[in-house]
Amino acid sequence: MPYDALTEAPDEALLVLYANGDGAAARVLTGRLTPRVLRYAARLLSDPAEAEDVAQEAMLRLWKIAPDWRQGEAQVTTWLYRVVTNLCTDRLRKRRSVGLDATPEVEDDRPGVVARMQEDDRAKALQAALGRLPERQREAVALRHLEGLSNPEIADVMEISVEAVESLTARGKRALAADLAGRREELGYDDG
Amino acid sequence: MTMADRSEEFDDLEGFFRAARAETPEPSGRLMDRILADAAAHQPRPAAHPAVRQGARAPGRRPAEARRTGRGFWQRLLPGIGGPGVVAGLACSAVAGAWIGFAQPAPIAGLASQMTGQTASLDQVDLIPAMDSYLTADAGD
Numbered sequence: 513m514p515y516d517a518l519t520e521a522p523d524e525a526l527l528v529l530y531a532n533g534d535g536a537a538a539r540v541l542t543g544r545l546t547p548r549v550l551r552y553a554a555r556l557l558s559d560p561a562e563a564e565d566v567a568q569e570a571m572l573r574l575w576k577i578a579p580d581w582r583q584g585e586a587q588v589t590t591w592l593y594r595v596v597t598n599l600c601t602d603r604l605r606k607r608r609s610v611g612l613d614a615t616p617e618v619e620d621d622r623p624g625v626v627a628r629m630q631e632d633d634r635a636k637a638l639q640a641a642l643g644r645l646p647e648r649q650r651e652a653v654a655l656r657h658l659e660g661l662s663n664p665e666i667a668d669v670m671e672i673s674v675e676a677v678e679s680l681t682a683r684g685k686r687a688l689a690a691d692l693a694g695r696r697e698e699l700g701y702d703d704g
Numbered sequence: 705m706t707m708a709d710r711s712e713e714f715d716d717l718e719g720f721f722r723a724a725r726a727e728t729p730e731p732s733g734r735l736m737d738r739i740l741a742d743a744a745a746h747q748p749r750p751a752a753h754p755a756v757r758q759g760a761r762a763p764g765r766r767p768a769e770a771r772r773t774g775r776g777f778w779q780r781l782l783p784g785i786g787g788p789g790v791v792a793g794l795a796c797s798a799v800a801g802a803w804i805g806f807a808q809p810a811p812i813a814g815l816a817s818q819m820t821g822q823t824a825s826l827d828q829v830d831l832i833p834a835m836d837s838y839l840t841a842d843a844g845d
Binding site: 530531532533535538539541542543546547550551554555560563564567568571572575578579631632634635637639641657658685688689692 | 716717719720721722723724725726727728729730731732735736738739740742743744746747748749
């Protein structure tokens with residue numbers, strides 16, 4: 513199949529093509545899915561190097577499951593988000609077991625933040641606050657508000673009910689708002 | 705906290721989310737290469753792949769081992785005749801045919817009678833009448 517036609521094909525069709533020996537399908541899937549997987553892993557782990565390892569491992573699991581993929585049962589992206597969630601949970605658990613902080617503190621207190629008030633600082637402040645959330649709330653908030661998934665999709669990823677997703681995101685947002693409230697002024701929200 | 709305060713806080717939160725969405729890590733070329741290498745290493749090989757026809761062996765399986773287990777032959781044969789499902793169907797038909805031949809169940813004998821106009825058991829039905837005379841003539845020569 514021509515490469516241009518592959519770029520239009522749905523994920524599941526590409527996975528079947530890959531399983532049938534089409535190398536170009538693997539390239540399209542890698543280009544399409546790796547940024548999402550890496551981004552979500554980085555949200556959960558706050559560690560770029562670890563997020564890369566998780567992204568590679570998640571994609572490796574996708575390649576391995578391709579010959580046995582059951583079409584129509586789940587979306588490829590939903591399955592991948594679930595794998596990333598589980599891999600990150602394992603890593604966070606290991607961090608705790610060796611006595612490290614649950615999440616490394618993102619550098620968000622550099623001098624000059626008040627004066628510059630850049631979007632970059634808001635993003636870093638949010639990432640730091642996300643890292644302080646309980647894991648399940650962090651997953652739900654990241655999937656809903658940063659990855660743009662719907663509540664039923666998040667319910668599939670996290671294997672919980674839609675009501676539980678709503679509860680987790682609501683509690684997560686409340687906690688984030690409280691955490692960030694003290695920084696509203698320095699991040700440019702009380703300019704007048 | 706009043707409803708208005710809470711609404712204002714959540715509006716602010718959306719600003720943080722927007723900033724975070726705009727700042728997304730891009731996968732490095734090295735990571736993409738590693739993932740593509742994994743994809744190539746774990747990609748299933750089609751049965752009729754040119755490399756197989758040219759005698760190249762699949763990674764992880766030695767030819768001697770393939771010969772010993774006999775799986776190499778079956779792995780090449782099965783896709784050619786339609787896969788394990790077709791083989792199972794053929795085997796089932798063969799067993800059913802043999803059973804009908806030996807047991808001669810009444811419905812089959814009845815059917816044979818209707819088709820041939822003879823009331824004989826299946827072993828007496830002459831399905832190729834000319835064959836007997838041919839064989840007899842041949843034996844006589």
